[in-house]
Every structure is written in C-alpha cells, then in structure tokens.
Amino acid sequence: MNKRTLGLFIRDITVEKVSAARQAVLHIGWQGSACTDTTVDLPKPAADTMRYPAAFVERVRVLSQHLPDRQIVAHLNEEDLSR
Structure with missing residues (x-):
C-alpha cells in the first residue's frame, strides 16, 4: 500500500508529546470513526548524542x-x- 492509498483511509493524526518518557503518542483517526494509538520513541537531543x-x-x-x-x-x- 502506498502513501496516497493510505491517506484515503486516515481521517486525521494528532500527536501528543510525553516529555518525561521522551515519547510521542500518535492518535490516528481512521475513516469510519475507528481510532488507533501508536507510541514512538523520540530521538535524543543533539547535545546528548555529542556529549x-x-x-x-x-x-x-x-x-x-x-x-x-x-x-x-x-x-x-x-x-x-x-x-
């Protein structure tokens, strides 16, 4: 499935940042009112990678x-x- 086809199924995406855990929760609203939550790890700040x-x-x-x-x-x- 390509991006264009996937875009037909997605109604909206809301990003909620969880600062303490360095994560983001993606709330994906699908056509037809279903909702999926996906948690992703955020990259370390550049200063931490070069420290x-x-x-x-x-x-x-x-x-x-x-x-x-x-x-x-x-x-x-x-x-x-x-x-």
Missing part, C-alpha cells in the same frame, strides 16, 4: 586547574582520553 563522557569532562576540569589548553590536549592525547 562527552563524565570521566573525560572531569579529567579536563582537573587539568585546567594548573595547565594551559595546549598542555591539557597533550595530556589527553597521551592518556588516550581524547575520544
């Missing part, structure tokens, strides 16, 4: 107390924590 691990951030904090940026980078590369 550095806590151990890495803490190591940078400790090093920043007494080293300039270039030396911090050198230490992280030596410790192989740069990834």
Whole structure:
C-alpha cells in the first residue's frame, strides 16, 4: 500500500508529546470513526548524542586547574582520553 492509498483511509493524526518518557503518542483517526494509538520513541537531543563522557569532562576540569589548553590536549592525547 502506498502513501496516497493510505491517506484515503486516515481521517486525521494528532500527536501528543510525553516529555518525561521522551515519547510521542500518535492518535490516528481512521475513516469510519475507528481510532488507533501508536507510541514512538523520540530521538535524543543533539547535545546528548555529542556529549562527552563524565570521566573525560572531569579529567579536563582537573587539568585546567594548573595547565594551559595546549598542555591539557597533550595530556589527553597521551592518556588516550581524547575520544
């Protein structure tokens, strides 16, 4: 079944966001008054997908107390924590 054919059967779609669970509930209203609810997971925020691990951030904090940026980078590369 293609999108165009499916569109003939759907009356409306309402999206309800469930923030605490990072999900959305799709309320699909079909022609003929039937209704179907479908729950989908929402993607993580971009900041969370690129976030550095806590151990890495803490190591940078400790090093920043007494080293300039270039030396911090050198230490992280030596410790192989740069990834």
